[in-house]
Amino acid sequence: MSTSIIGFPRIGENRELKRATEKYWKKEIDQNELLKISDDLKEKNWQIQKDAKLGLISAGDFSFFDNVLDAATLLNITPKRYADLGLNQLDEYFAQARGYQDDNHSVKALPMKKWYNTNYHYIVPEIDDDTEIKLVETRFFDDVKKAAAKHSNVKASLIGPFTILKLSRYVGKKSAEDFIEPIVEAYKEIFSRLNEIDIKWLQIDEPSLVFDLSADDKKLFDDLYTRILAIPHDFKINLQTYFGDVRDIYEDLVKLPFDGIGLDFLEGKQTADLIAKHGFDDNKVLFAGVVNGKNIWRNEYKKTIELLKSLPVKNIVISTSCSLLHVPYTVDNETDLDPELKQHLAFAYQKLDELHDLDEIFFNGNTELLDTNEALFKNVNHPKDPAVTKRIADLSDADYTRLPSRAERETIQKDEFHLPDLPTTTIGSFPQTKDVRKNRSLYKHHEIDKNQYDQFNKDKIKRIIEWQEEAGFDVLVHGEYERNDMVEYFGENLAGFAFTKKAWVQSYGTRAVKPPIIWGDVSRKNPITVAASTYAQSLTDKPVKGMLTGPVTIFNWSFPREDIPAKESVTQIALAIQDEVLDLEKHGIKIIQIDEAALREKLPLRKSDWYKEYLDWAIPAFKLVHSKVQPTTQIHTHMCYSEFNDIIKAIDNMDADVISFEASRSDLSIIDKLKANNFETEVGPGVYDIHSPRVPSQSEIYNVISDILAKLHESKVWINPDCGLKTRGESESFASLKNFIAAVQQKRGELG
Numbered sequence: 001m002s003t004s005i006i007g008f009p010r011i012g013e014n015r016e017l018k019r020a021t022e023k024y025w026k027k028e029i030d031q032n033e034l035l036k037i038s039d040d041l042k043e044k045n046w047q048i049q050k051d052a053k054l055g056l057i058s059a060g061d062f063s064f065f066d067n068v069l070d071a072a073t074l075l076n077i078t079p080k081r082y083a084d085l086g087l088n089q090l091d092e093y094f095a096q097a098r099g100y101q102d103d104n105h106s107v108k109a110l111p112m113k114k115w116y117n118t119n120y121h122y123i124v125p126e127i128d129d130d131t132e133i134k135l136v137e138t139r140f141f142d143d144v145k146k147a148a149a150k151h152s153n154v155k156a157s158l159i160g161p162f163t164i165l166k167l168s169r170y171v172g173k174k175s176a177e178d179f180i181e182p183i184v185e186a187y188k189e190i191f192s193r194l195n196e197i198d199i200k201w202l203q204i205d206e207p208s209l210v211f212d213l214s215a216d217d218k219k220l221f222d223d224l225y226t227r228i229l230a231i232p233h234d235f236k237i238n239l240q241t242y243f244g245d246v247r248d249i250y251e252d253l254v255k256l257p258f259d260g261i262g263l264d265f266l267e268g269k270q271t272a273d274l275i276a277k278h279g280f281d282d283n284k285v286l287f288a289g290v291v292n293g294k295n296i297w298r299n300e301y302k303k304t305i306e307l308l309k310s311l312p313v314k315n316i317v318i319s320t321s322c323s324l325l326h327v328p329y330t331v332d333n334e335t336d337l338d339p340e341l342k343q344h345l346a347f348a349y350q351k352l353d354e355l356h357d358l359d360e361i362f363f364n365g366n367t368e369l370l371d372t373n374e375a376l377f378k379n380v381n382h383p384k385d386p387a388v389t390k391r392i393a394d395l396s397d398a399d400y401t402r403l404p405s406r407a408e409r410e411t412i413q414k415d416e417f418h419l420p421d422l423p424t425t426t427i428g429s430f431p432q433t434k435d436v437r438k439n440r441s442l443y444k445h446h447e448i449d450k451n452q453y454d455q456f457n458k459d460k461i462k463r464i465i466e467w468q469e470e471a472g473f474d475v476l477v478h479g480e481y482e483r484n485d486m487v488e489y490f491g492e493n494l495a496g497f498a499f500t501k502k503a504w505v506q507s508y509g510t511r512a513v514k515p516p517i518i519w520g521d522v523s524r525k526n527p528i529t530v531a532a533s534t535y536a537q538s539l540t541d542k543p544v545k546g547m548l549t550g551p552v553t554i555f556n557w558s559f560p561r562e563d564i565p566a567k568e569s570v571t572q573i574a575l576a577i578q579d580e581v582l583d584l585e586k587h588g589i590k591i592i593q594i595d596e597a598a599l600r601e602k603l604p605l606r607k608s609d610w611y612k613e614y615l616d617w618a619i620p621a622f623k624l625v626h627s628k629v630q631p632t633t634q635i636h637t638h639m640c641y642s643e644f645n646d647i648i649k650a651i652d653n654m655d656a657d658v659i660s661f662e663a664s665r666s667d668l669s670i671i672d673k674l675k676a677n678n679f680e681t682e683v684g685p686g687v688y689d690i691h692s693p694r695v696p697s698q699s700e701i702y703n704v705i706s707d708i709l710a711k712l713h714e715s716k717v718w719i720n721p722d723c724g725l726k727t728r729g730e731s732e733s734f735a736s737l738k739n740f741i742a743a744v745q746q747k748r749g750e751l752g
């Protein structure tokens with residue numbers, strides 16, 4: 001047993017789980033069929049790990065939607081309003097993830113948040129004073145049992161209690177500490193059930209240990225684990241961490257009687273030093289996270305082996321830095337990639353092989369494998385563009401400064417646009433219905449020509465412009481029908497990017513993305529969005545927003561190159577998008593939205609790193625994109641993740657004129673912070689959740705608007721949904737937006 005992974009993707013190489021689950025939701029297949037498809041996927045994953053000769057086979061990492069929701073439902077952390085729906089176990093689970101609506105019920109989904117610094121989202125567990133934590137689910141044990149029946153070296157994995165308690169939202173008076181005893185009781189039951197299954201290890205994931213920890217956090221962890229580890233168990237326990245180092249608790253961790261500790265050597269900047277300084281017991285196993293679970297580049301064996309050899313540790317299992325959930329399945333499916341690039345890629349399957357190679361090199365001294373890998377790294381040819389290098393070298397402070405000041409622009413723009421109070425707009429995309437995707441698919445497969453493809457999209461744009469005008473929107477959008485994804489699309493249209501055919505990575509539930517790969521220097525080849533935006537603007541007298549994705553988001557939702565600093569890559573992208581902004585402006589587009597949906601996502605997990613490692617280059621990159629536009633051109637930005645309470649000043653410093661953001665799923669608490677910080681940018685807090693198919697009523701939206709206006713002055717407020725509508729169907733979107741407009745009109749009527 002010398003290799004292991006933390007977890008494996010589960011959507012299926014061809015997104016089988018997505019297709020099956022969505023069919024189940026539409027009642028096109030029954031639960032048995034869905035369960036059969038998911039069982040096949042699990043078995044395939046175990047077999048792949050076995051074939052790759054992995055020391056341990058991971059079970060329990062499968063999920064129908066999200067592992068945090070799985071761990072919460074296992075422990076009966078299911079709010080009463082979902083339990084009261086009287087649904088079967090799986091439907092109750094989906095109701096929490098997606099909301100539920102029938103003739104007699106209407107329940108919102110639980111909030112969804114970014115999983116640490118990734119583009120994966122988890123469902124936030126909700127705990128109230130009546131929450132009775134106890135073991136109730138069986139799916140986890142069923143999976144582990146099935147894996148153990150087929151394989152002799154199974155490791156079960158579970159998201160741990162500390163992380164669950166830290167990620168949960170407490171809506172009553174009780175807090176995490178009040179749930180220690182019931183959790184320990186539940187773990188007694190979990191261990192007793194696992195004792196009956198032949199597993200070798202239980203991996204308990206505690207990624208929340210990589211945050212800055214307070215004394216109370218450490219006490220909570222200690223109170224939980226001194227008790228849990230005292231429960232009799234016939235398997236070994238690995239305390240698994242990832243996404244950083246555990247500097248605040250390392251010394252306590254190594255003293256606790258865990259059989260193994262899993263540490264991240266890639267994002268964990270201090271991991272090796274912590275071991276060197278404080279030691280690691282000879283009777284413990286180190287699960288050394290040295291194969292990157294987030295990037296798609298081949299592992300450089302020489303460096304990894306040197307690192308492993310430097311560790312003063314007796315028992316090492318070579319592992320991944322985090323779950324392979326964050327990478328696509330296999331490079332083998334990418335038949336169109338440049339071979340020069342392809343040889344440097346490793347997706348999940350290839351990473352399993354890398355673990356095996358490292359095992360052979362480290363434990364068996366296989367030098368041939370080491371030499372072949374070294375040869376590959378001697379020859380990496382990222383396409384270079386001297387013009388891009390020069391453009392960056394010529395930048396000065398003026399390129400990052402927009403004039404005049406925002407306050408002056410606000411007056412100029414109020415005169416320019418004459419918008420009513422509480423201007424209404426949407427975030428950009430309208431439903432990517434089957435016909436829209438089909439049109440793109442036909443074009444990609446050369447079954448229709450460019451003219452036919454464009455004409456279809458133009459018809460869609462015309463229809464949606466008419467619809468928005470009729471519905472009464474003030475600032476319109478063209479609908480983004482030409483985009484497969486807001487980042488992949490720009491990747492396809494910028495020099496320096498490569499893109500894939502099947503390299504899907506789960507983002508949330510059944511939704512996946514194909515992040516483009518930054519392989520060379522980035523520049524804009526041709527105008528990208530100008531034709532669609534100017535066509536849309538030609539159809540109406542109302543302003544149509546130009547719609548772009550910002551440099552930080554393009555970078556964060558791509559697979560970045562690692563040979564140049566992030567700052568340089570992002571600056572290259574910023575200049576390319578600046579070209580597009582100025583082109584849109586030149587062609588008469590007066591409002592331009594530059595989405596920075598992912599800006600918050602890669603904020604370092606530790607506060608001390610926020611500015612020097614990220615914000616100090618991320619915010620200027622955004623400013624570089626829009627600094628040269630006229631005062632009358634209104635710059636909007638959008639973030640679908642509003643956990644930016646602590647970096648509000650930095651967000652204001654982006655110097656946009658208007659920002660829209662997600663707020664409806666997370667109780668509008670951000671608004672208080674905006675007020676307290678004298679936030680200057682005009683704001684459009686999302687007034688309803690577009691991630692759920694549920695249609696909000698007029699009064700529900702009206703109430704949210706009232707809550708916003710109780711705290712923010714109406715002259716500063718825009719009204720919009722909380723994100724784009726691409727994942728929604730048309731009928732639910734149109735119904736929601738009609739209620740939305742009616743709610744705004746009701747409120748405007750009161751304002752007089």
Ligand SMILES: CN1c2c(nc(N)[nH]c2=O)NC[C@@H]1CNc1ccc(C(=O)N[C@@H](CCC(=O)N[C@@H](CCC(=O)N[C@@H](CCC(=O)O)C(=O)O)C(=O)O)C(=O)O)cc1
Pocket residue numbers: 119432434437438440441442483484485486487488507508510511512513514557597640723726727
């Ligand atoms: C806003 N969000 C985004 C994030 N990350 C991004 N990169 N993009 C985002 O928009 N992160 C945070 C949030 C929430 N996250 C997501 C992630 C993914 C989606 C989403 O809707 N994904 C779609 C896939 C979109 C896509 O690229 N579709 C392709 C079609 C691919 C396809 O299915 N083709 C069919 C053939 C079609 C046909 O012939 O009819 C096939 O292969 O079988 C496209 O449009 O061309 C998803 O379904 O998962 C949303 C939010």
Ligand SMILES: N[C@@H](CCS)C(=O)O
Pocket residue numbers: 427428429430480486547595597638640723724725726
């Ligand atoms: N303009 C994009 C932003 C999503 S975060 C959209 O509307 O889909």
Ligand SMILES: [Zn+2]
Pocket residue numbers: 427597638639640641722723724
């Ligand atoms: Zn969004």
